[in-house]
Amino acid sequence: MIYGLYLSATGVVTNAHQQDVIANNLANSETTGFKRSMALFEQRRVESQVVRAAGGKPNMLDDIGGGQFLAPTFVDFTQGPLEQSANQFDTAISGRGFIAVGDGSGETRLTRAGEMMIDREGNLLTAQGHKVLDSNRTAINLKGYAQHELALNNKGQISHGRDVLATIGLFDSSDTAALRPVGENLLALTGDARLVPAKGEFLSGFVERSNVDPANELTKLMETQRLLEGNANMIKYQDATLAKLVNEVGKIG
Known part of the structure; x- marks a missing residue:
C-alpha cells in the first residue's frame, strides 16, 4: 500500500512538471523565435537491478519496480514559420x-x-x-x-x-x-x-515565429491534467484505505 502511494506520488510530480512545460509553450506561442520544450520521463528500474548494480544480493521483494523520474527537458529546434x-x-x-x-x-x-x-x-x-x-x-x-x-x-x-x-x-x-x-x-x-x-x-x-502548435499543446495539456487528477485521486483513495486499516482493522480482538 505504501508503495502504491509512492507510485502515485511520482506520477503527480511528473505530470505537474509536464503541465508546467506545456503551459510555458502555450504562453510563448506568439514569441518570436521560441522553441517548444517537451517533458521527458524515465521509468524507475526494478529494485533488483539497482541492488545488483551496487554489488548486493536481491531478495524476492526486490522485484518490485515502477514509478517515474524526470529526465532532462527536450527542446524541439524545428524551424518555425x-x-x-x-x-x-x-x-x-x-x-x-x-x-x-x-x-x-x-x-x-x-x-x-x-x-x-x-x-x-x-x-x-x-x-x-x-x-x-x-x-x-x-x-x-x-x-x-x-x-x-x-x-x-x-x-x-x-x-x-x-x-x-x-x-x-x-x-x-x-x-x-x-x-x-x-x-x-x-x-x-x-x-x-x-x-x-x-x-x-x-x-x-x-x-x-514560434514553432509551437497551440491546438496540439492544448490537447496535451488537457490529457496531462486528467492524468494528474487521476494520480492525485489514487493518493486520496490509498490514504483513506490506510486510515481504515489503522483505525478499524487494528481494533479487532
Whole structure:
C-alpha cells in the first residue's frame, strides 16, 4: 500500500512538471523565435537491478519496480514559420544556427529571436534588450550611424554604403542536446558543449515565429491534467484505505 502511494506520488510530480512545460509553450506561442520544450520521463528500474548494480544480493521483494523520474527537458529546434518584417534590422535564420548575445552578467547566450534595433548608445540589441555579438563574440556598436542609414544582408553584414561595419555572429552548439532554456527566450550551453560555426544563413527582413502548435499543446495539456487528477485521486483513495486499516482493522480482538 505504501508503495502504491509512492507510485502515485511520482506520477503527480511528473505530470505537474509536464503541465508546467506545456503551459510555458502555450504562453510563448506568439514569441518570436521560441522553441517548444517537451517533458521527458524515465521509468524507475526494478529494485533488483539497482541492488545488483551496487554489488548486493536481491531478495524476492526486490522485484518490485515502477514509478517515474524526470529526465532532462527536450527542446524541439524545428524551424518555425517565417514572416516578412518591415524592419530592415530584423533577421530570421534559415537552417541551423543561433544569434549570440550577452546576458548582462558576462555570459554568452543563444537565441533565434532576430528582432533587433540600435539604441541611443549605438548598441545593437534584441527586442529583449540583450547586446548582439559579432563573429568574435564582441558586442556590436554602431555609434555615429542612424539605423535608416545602415543595411543588413543575408551574411549578417551590417554596412554603410560599401563599408562593412560589423558582422553578426552565427553560432551553433557542438551538442544541441546540451542547450537549456534560461528564460527571456535565451539558451545556455551546458556540460562540455561549446560554440561552433553554424551552417545556416540569415534572412534579413524576416522573423521566425514560434514553432509551437497551440491546438496540439492544448490537447496535451488537457490529457496531462486528467492524468494528474487521476494520480492525485489514487493518493486520496490509498490514504483513506490506510486510515481504515489503522483505525478499524487494528481494533479487532
